[in-house]
Amino acid sequence: MTSLSLPPGERRIKLACRDLWKIYGVPPREAAQIARTGDRAALQRERYGRKPLAAVAGASFDIHEAEIFVLMGLSGSGKSTLLRCLTRLIEPSGGSVTLDGENLLAADRRRMTELRRKAMGMVFQNFGLLPHLTVLDNVAFPLRVQGIDRPTREARARDMTGLVGLRGREDQFPAQLSGGQQQRVGIARSLAAEPEIWFLDEPFSALDPLIRRQMQDEFIRLQKMLRKTIVFVTHDVQEAFRLADRIAIMRDGAVVQIGTPAEIALVPANDYIAEFLRDVPLLRVIRAADVMRPATDGKPALPQFSTEDVLEDILPVLLGGAAAVGICDAAGTLVGEIAAADISGLFGTQRAMPA
CATH class of the missing domain: 3.40.50.300 (P-loop containing nucleotide triphosphate hydrolases)
Known part of the structure; x- marks a missing residue:
């Protein structure tokens, strides 16, 4: 679960993030004052020939x-x-x-x-790999910075390299890899420190x-x-x-x-x-867990889907004549069901149901 x-x-x-601000164009003390007061009107007043810019304005989540x-x-x-x-x-x-x-x-x-x-692990658009290091040494680099001994960090790096599907490429250099493979190295490196x-x-x-x-x-x-x-x-x-x-x-x-x-x-x-x-395309983004209702006891066996399956995968079965489909959790336990009426009713209240 x-x-x-x-x-x-x-x-x-x-x-947890609460009322987070980042304001450019004014001195830090003045930016902090605007952030403390939430004075959005201050963002419209010119200072030093320009208005302040709130790149982040009161974010909370x-x-x-x-x-x-x-x-x-x-x-x-x-x-x-x-x-x-x-x-x-x-x-x-x-x-x-x-x-x-x-x-x-x-x-x-x-x-x-x-x-x-x-x-914290971090991955950016720019892969940031060190060109003079092999895949294995790139992945192990964060552990090297932490002072972890070589056998331990290389063992961990091999595990991460295998995890992202690059086993067998440990001795290659970044220039020998495709863009997707380089990004996998970046992901493995960010995961190496757990x-x-x-x-x-x-x-x-x-x-x-x-x-x-x-x-x-x-x-x-x-x-x-x-x-x-x-x-x-x-x-x-x-x-x-x-x-x-x-x-x-x-x-x-x-x-x-x-x-x-x-x-x-x-x-x-x-x-x-x-x-x-x-x-x-809503059918591709709404999952079974979003629309299912509790399963009804005593019903005959239903075609089964996962809570993570999207409606696009489920709808053909319902259109093919199934009265409903069963929805199972990760453990395979039946937790709900969906009928065609559940889907048509959902779209009927929001957007026209896609063909």
Whole structure:
């Protein structure tokens, strides 16, 4: 059972962000004052020949243990800046960030370095591999920085290399690898230190569409095995809806809606989000768990699907004549059912059901 399957009061919060701001264009003390007061009118007053810019404007949310929390928005919306504020690679102007109850904004430089080395894994669009090191040595590099002995770090690096599907390439150099393989090395390296929380900023956006899809599949496979707490930044709507447990959509530095893919797709908070999601194929993003009802006792055996299966996979069976399908959890236990009327009723209240 993941944290998201628990009632809200029982979910363990891994990272909490409260009223976080990052303001450019004014001195830090003045930016901190605007952040403390939330004075948005001050952002409209010119100083030194220009207006202040709120790259992050009062962001607040909780991220639960083992959750994939996606920050999504157009270029310039503030999502990458927000991620860097969470890790203090960029210093926020105000607000709070806590990891397992520890106030990160109160941590000194030495403590933040320790947390980044041991508790945080990071993957960026730029693979950042060291060209003079082999795959194995690149993956082991964070452990080398930690002072871990060579046999231990190489054994761990071999495990991670195998985990991402690069077994047999340990002695190759980055220049000998494809873009997708290089990104796998970056992922393996970020996992080598066994981070408690994993930050990924547009990790697949530089890849060709086919390789990108393959990397998304790989990412989903890894998450099912590792159950990491993940903050994932993307501007790609399809990617966000495919990977996320919950999504935070950003615009002009502000978080404008947070919810599961189904919640956002079916009930957009405003016209901006509705337009943003206009081309999202709902049958591909709404999962069985989002629409199932309790299973009825005494019914004959039903065709069975997983709670994670999307409606696109289930609908052909229902259109083929099945009265309903059974929905099972990860342990194979029947937890619900879906009939054709459940799907048509769902779309009938929101959008026309796709053909």
